[in-house]
Amino acid sequence: MFKSFRHQQWKMLLLTMVCYLFFYTGRHNFGWAARGLSEHFHVPYSTIGWISFSMLIGYAIGQFANGNLADQYSAKILMPLGAYLSIITNIAISFVETIEWVLVLWALNGFFQSMAWAPGGKLIANWWDASERGKAYSFYTMAAGLSSVITYLICIYILQETQSWRMLFRLPVLILFVTATIYFIFAKNQPSDLGYPNFEENADTDVIIKENWKTRYHKVLSNRDFMLVVLAFAFESMARYGFIFWVPVHYLGKDWKQNTKSLWLTFLLPLGMAVGALVFGALSDNFFKRNRVASIRFGMLMSSAIASAIYFTPIHHFLLQGIIMFLAGLFVYGPQSNFWTLCPEMLGHERTGTGIGLMNMFGYLFAALGEPLFGKILDTTGNSANIFLMIVLISLFSALIISWKSLFRIR
Template identity: 50%
Template sequence: MTDTTNVSTRAESGRWRMLLLTMFCYLFFYTGRHNFGWATHQLADTLGISFEKVGWISFAMLAGYAFGQLVNGLLADRLSPRHMILTGGILSVLANICISFSSSFTVILVLWGLNGYFQSMAWAPGSRIIANWWHNGNRGLAYGLYTMSAGLSSVVTYVFSILLVQDNWRNVFRVPVLFLAVAVVIFFIFVKNAPPGAAAPHPPTGDQPHPKNTFAVITGNARFLAVCLSLGFQSMARYALIFWLPLFFIKSGSVWTSLLLPLGMAAGAISFGFISDSVFRANRMASICMGMLFCSLLSGLIYVLEIRSGVAAGALIFCAGFFAYGPQANFWPLAQELLGQRYVGTGTGVMNMTAYLFAAIGEPLMGKLIDMTGNKAVIFPTVAIIALLSAVTILFAMPRRPSPGSLSRIPAF
């Protein structure tokens, strides 16, 4: 009995250790891509370009990230996740540093697009590691904590960027990513892809489904596709806030208020993991719908009330971040629940590809909208509409209950 207890204790300790290591690594990943929003104003002035063109640079990164999710999600089921995360992190650091020395729109556009692909080498492999260690029990909590680390990564990036952008926008691409370089090395040294003695994190080559068959399974699942569509709108709303809110607050002179956005996002991530497991009894889709409805309402209120500073503005921004990002913690377990353990990496990659493809499309459109209206606050009603679309589309993924009379029509055998 004692031996069994010790084994169980070691297993529990091991899965928490791997989760915390993966969270620690991802805590610094956004320093390589969420830093961009803080450089937009000075970057536009330095290069002499419009905000629409700045939006196209952002588009390049998000499009590269979306494409990378499709590829790296598939690879996460076949290659070593820890090697993929190390490679992506180091290449992202190098891309950021190269951008900091460039004064060419085209060069920055290409490098930022490549950086998107490098950044995509972390999320799906990290999800694969968590899936390998967390087969049963509190899976919503595990993914909630993992998503929270991404939200806190935005906080870390915002703090560095606020301090550095006042000096020179180029430092935003140089200093924060150094912490990413250290984090991925520590992660690589101490993390393990799967529990000792467990089955390999990916099946032997002869047992692997052909990529064509894998995508056939995924595209043939209508509920999963509805989840991807809802996640796409959620991500579009999220990135509209992350990339363009700094521009709004730099103009209004309340830059530190913007820090409440990622703080709210981090709080939302961990809270929604608990909400889905406890309050909604693992009904993640209902939790997502509720969260995106609140995000829509709050974004609309920020615009209508025209609050730009003070406690009220901070509270609204915090709550908008809470509900804009929190529901994302409920999306990731759906890949495993709707597709099964075998397709977790690929399913996560397809979901993230959709998310960032939508976010990419939104960036130049938002920049164009700001150029046309001359009003930075236009981001809030736009986010309200997008968040509402996310809430509506997740309804199509919910399982349909049979009508009361349908059971009587089932033939007897």
């Protein structure tokens, strides 16, 4: 029976990973379309930044609601539903003729995209106990990093073949339709759905009776240490999206069509993110002895140093820039696997979905605030490298907050 259950554990983790593996095709494609949107609609980059802001705000609002819903309703329904609605919204954007419609639809897309991460995290928490949950979340976070890799590959190929921003909203999301449907058919919310006993900490029915949605929000929001972790995560997310959205703009210079090697440099950023998710899971458990705070602090300090290196390194030094891109992804994204693990460790299993949702909400709220700021810096200075100086400061803020005195006891 143990072998059978173990098989189902890995099956549910892999199903969740595969579904989320293609979610970013409906979100991280926007950075690649930024230059085309700016040129087609004759708008400055600050306007493009505000459109990106609208998606991130929609995502943040969605996380506030969907994280709590994940503690009460079915993840196998919420996750595919978000995928289908996001696909429809992306395809609709590819046909619009006004920048206002792009903004409205992209904001809605943010809400729909938010229906996946917390429910998926809740399902994983149901199937994996505390002793192995760090490993499970590192694999889940790796899937998100690989999602950026896949999105970057597809978008680079589309730009080289058609150079059409509209295709960036039509083609990548088609694979998401397939994986979301597979998830809906085969995923199970918890072990008891297949006749296995739930973990003792997974007494979901009793918890729902004792705690309604208001109580869960109150318990999470009143946890001071957890909210400091959330604030540190918020700055980490701002730095992460600073890289994700503006690195393509940085390397898509005016002469990129004559030197397409610069496109492939950007691919190393999400590749580093995927590797970072696994690396930091191992670092936290082994080198830092489950001290998640120390692991996160290390990652954000290194992220600050790498962002500084991007600013000072000439863009035509391809080998050096490639190494830096990989390290940027590794250090800015790797700590996320430690952040997610802190949710069940600090809040308990029964409030994991609510904690993940709130953490992600603040993360995307801060990331949203950063987008128009980054766009304004580019419009004002005309030099995309200046964006990375801001990322240096943002990463340092995250490291400082996670090191706050009251957090040293968190392991």
